Amino acid sequence: MNDDTALPAQPAEALALDSLIHERVRLGIVSALAGHESVRFVDLRDALGLTDGNLSAHARKLEDAGYVTCQKTFVGRTPRTEYALTELGRRELASYLGHLESIIRTARR
Amino acid sequence: MNDDTALPAQPAEALALDSLIHERVRLGIVSALAGHESVRFVDLRDALGLTDGNLSAHARKLEDAGYVTCQKTFVGRTPRTEYALTELGRRELASYLGHLESIIRTARR
Numbered sequence: 681m682n683d684d685t686a687l688p689a690q691p692a693e694a695l696a697l698d699s700l701i702h703e704r705v706r707l708g709i710v711s712a713l714a715g716h717e718s719v720r721f722v723d724l725r726d727a728l729g730l731t732d733g734n735l736s737a738h739a740r741k742l743e744d745a746g747y748v749t750c751q752k753t754f755v756g757r758t759p760r761t762e763y764a765l766t767e768l769g770r771r772e773l774a775s776y777l778g779h780l781e782s783i784i785r786t787a788r789r
Numbered sequence: 790m791n792d793d794t795a796l797p798a799q800p801a802e803a804l805a806l807d808s809l810i811h812e813r814v815r816l817g818i819v820s821a822l823a824g825h826e827s828v829r830f831v832d833l834r835d836a837l838g839l840t841d842g843n844l845s846a847h848a849r850k851l852e853d854a855g856y857v858t859c860q861k862t863f864v865g866r867t868p869r870t871e872y873a874l875t876e877l878g879r880r881e882l883a884s885y886l887g888h889l890e891s892i893i894r895t896a897r898r
Contacts, residue, residue, distance in 0.1 A: 692837050694817035704811060708803035711896035728801050777893050784886050787820035 693782055700745050701776045705730065705738045710747065710773050713765045718751070721761035739763055747772060802891055809854050810885045814839065814847045819856065819882050822874045827860070830870035848872055856881060 701710055708728045713719055725735045742748035747769030751762045765773070810819055817837045822828055834844045851857035856878030860871045874882065 692817060694813050694820060695837060697813050697816075699813065702811070702813060704803050704806050704808065707806075707892065708801060711803060711892055714896040715898035728804060773896060777896055780889055780893060783816065783820055784889060787823040787882060787886055789824035 693779055693786070697779055697783075698772055698776050700741065700747065701773060703738070705734065706742060709735070709738060709742065709763070710765065710769065713748065713763060714770070714773060716764075718762040718764040721763065724763060742769070802888055802895070806888055806892075807881055807885050809850065809856065810882060812847070814843065815851060818844070818847060818851065818872070819874065819878065822857065822872060823879070823882060825873075827871040827873035830872065833872060851878070 701707055705728070709724065712724055712727055721732075721735065724730075725732060728735065730738075739748060739750065743750055746766055749764050749766055751764070753760050753762070810816055814837070818833065821833055821836055830841075830844065833839075834841060837844065839847075848857060848859065852859055855875055858873050858875055860873070862869050862871070
């Protein structure tokens with residue numbers, strides 16, 4: 681390096697980010713769920729500007745990892761789908777956010 | 790939502806993240822370059838734990854976008870490759886980091 685300072689180890693922290701959460705659509709989903717006990721499918725879809733299929737596909741990956749639960753109920757005759765973060769999902773998100781903050785500090789040195 | 794609070798617009802901010810920077814390897818590259826005038830190929834490769842091919846391929850995408858420059862010189866008879874962030878790259882990284890911080894705030898509400 682031409683400024684004679686060693687590269688710290690932190691850049692590699694970017695590569696340690698949980699790729700399941702890091703993907704932009706899924707990051708939108710988990711950060712939206714983080715502030716709520718549960719969020720309806722339609723609210724999440726509209727807040728993120730996604731299609732039904734796109735939200736379903738990404739939410740399914742989060743469900744498969746145990747980060748998110750999907751509950752289907754009926755309100756009268758109307759089916760309602762709600763998503764919620766699991767305890768595991770909250771822990772993994774917290775860890776991910778901690779990594780992000782470390783990366784931000786590195787990048788702003 | 791069962792907690793009766795509206796979803797704010799911020800979740801969509803995740804989808805507005807610059808995908809060129811957001812990809813984990815490239816995020817590692819630009820955050821490593823951010824603190825230096827320039828960084829040698831070998832130092833960057835080793836700090837990030839990448840193969841030559843992987844670093845080259847991702848750096849090329851950043852070069853193509855004008856975020857990074859690649860300078861090849863000789864030190865004696867030894868070729869040296871160095872990467873540096875451009876002004877555009879620094880601006881886009883700063884904007885990206887601002888978005889990330891906003892997402893972190895949303896997720897921690």
